Amino acid sequence: MEDVKILAIESSCDETAAAVVVNGREVLSNVISSQIDLHTLYGGVVPEIASRKHIENINFVIEKALSDAGCTLDDIDAIGVTYGPGLVGALLVGVAEAKAIAFAKDIPLVGVNHIEGHVCANYVEDKTLEPPFLCLIVSGGHTHLVMVEDYCQYKILGKSRDDAAGEAFDKVARAIGLGYPGGPKIDKAAKDGNPNAYDFPKAKIADNPFDFSFSGVKSAVLNELNARTMKGEEIVTEDVAASFQKSVVETLVERAMLAVEETGVKKIVLAGGVASNTALRKLFKEECEKRGLDFYYPSPELCTDNAVMIGSAAYFEYKNGTRHGWDLNAIPNLKLGEK
Numbered sequence: 001m002e003d004v005k006i007l008a009i010e011s012s013c014d015e016t017a018a019a020v021v022v023n024g025r026e027v028l029s030n031v032i033s034s035q036i037d038l039h040t041l042y043g044g045v046v047p048e049i050a051s052r053k054h055i056e057n058i059n060f061v062i063e064k065a066l067s068d069a070g071c072t073l074d075d076i077d078a079i080g081v082t083y084g085p086g087l088v089g090a091l092l093v094g095v096a097e098a099k100a101i102a103f104a105k106d107i108p109l110v111g112v113n114h115i116e117g118h119v120c121a122n123y124v125e126d127k128t129l130e131p132p133f134l135c136l137i138v139s140g141g142h143t144h145l146v147m148v149e150d151y152c153q154y155k156i157l158g159k160s161r162d163d164a165a166g167e168a169f170d171k172v173a174r175a176i177g178l179g180y181p182g183g184p185k186i187d188k189a190a191k192d193g194n195p196n197a198y199d200f201p202k203a204k205i206a207d208n209p210f211d212f213s214f215s216g217v218k219s220a221v222l223n224e225l226n227a228r229t230m231k232g233e234e235i236v237t238e239d240v241a242a243s244f245q246k247s248v249v250e251t252l253v254e255r256a257m258l259a260v261e262e263t264g265v266k267k268i269v270l271a272g273g274v275a276s277n278t279a280l281r282k283l284f285k286e287e288c289e290k291r292g293l294d295f296y297y298p299s300p301e302l303c304t305d306n307a308v309m310i311g312s313a314a315y316f317e318y319k320n321g322t323r324h325g326w327d328l329n330a331i332p333n334l335k336l337g338e339k
Helices: 036-040 047-069 088-105 114-125 165-175 182-190 215-231 237-263 278-291 307-319
Strands: 005-010 015-022 026-034 078-084 109-113 133-138 143-150 153-159 267-271 294-296
Touching: 005 047, 005 088, 005 307, 015 047, 015 307, 026 047, 026 307, 047 088, 078 088, 078 114, 078 307, 088 109, 109 114, 109 307, 114 133, 114 143, 114 267, 114 307, 133 237, 143 237, 153 237, 165 182, 165 215, 165 237, 182 237, 182 278, 215 237, 237 278, 267 278, 278 294
Parallel strands: 005 078, 078 109, 133 267, 267 294
Antiparallel strands: 005 015, 015 026, 133 143, 143 153
């Protein structure tokens, strides 16, 4: 079988990334230009600033990805690019760049769903992983419980009705003075806190046991902080962080284990930025060991937004016959499984 070499581009939020990936699993290069320091000044991602920085960075990032991989555009078999979901202005930069290269070099253009990319990061991390498996995708914008029936075939069992888990982490981190990005900062603070100091709620959704809701626990934290401030009582930041994290992590793991019982699946996979949370990984490992399940998760650099995962997803879509034309557009609210 001939190797398929894909140049992948990711620009859905505040990372400008490019990578060269072979056959969906072998990484020749992985270049990420992060804007975290810039957006930290504002307490979160500012879409207009993100778009402008993507325009400034994208050519340099692609050139470095090709250079690190020891190849040129003439060696590339297809271009993979994120076209949704994400910030529309940011997405448009990557899509326009990918279309220009595909047109100039007369090679196939493959649009990739960002959420699918997070799933496919695991194919790079573990070369032996194959569907079917259950995947929990947890990031700043998405919380999905998905049955991966085959490559490019997804059945959504549950998702968040309101805030994504990562979004709740960011909002609570801001409220307790930890700043942005919230996920890593709460994870770190929680290590020195008492997870049982506060009894924050875990929401259950009546009409779908696999769905999530994190706005309630976020509101409970804010109410607790306000009540204590008004009474002049001490607020131990580490205890709040640990108790909040415990509620979110237990909710995520409980839903996933419920889905395991329902589906009978023996492999469970973590994906997305929040997948690097140490408490989440620890509880998942414990529950999977109890049940004799195989547990997979990507290394931290493949959890956050990167182009390697897009290159992997683009390869499997390419093998599946997916091709996009010059009318490919950014779709900020693209759903998993939509083409």
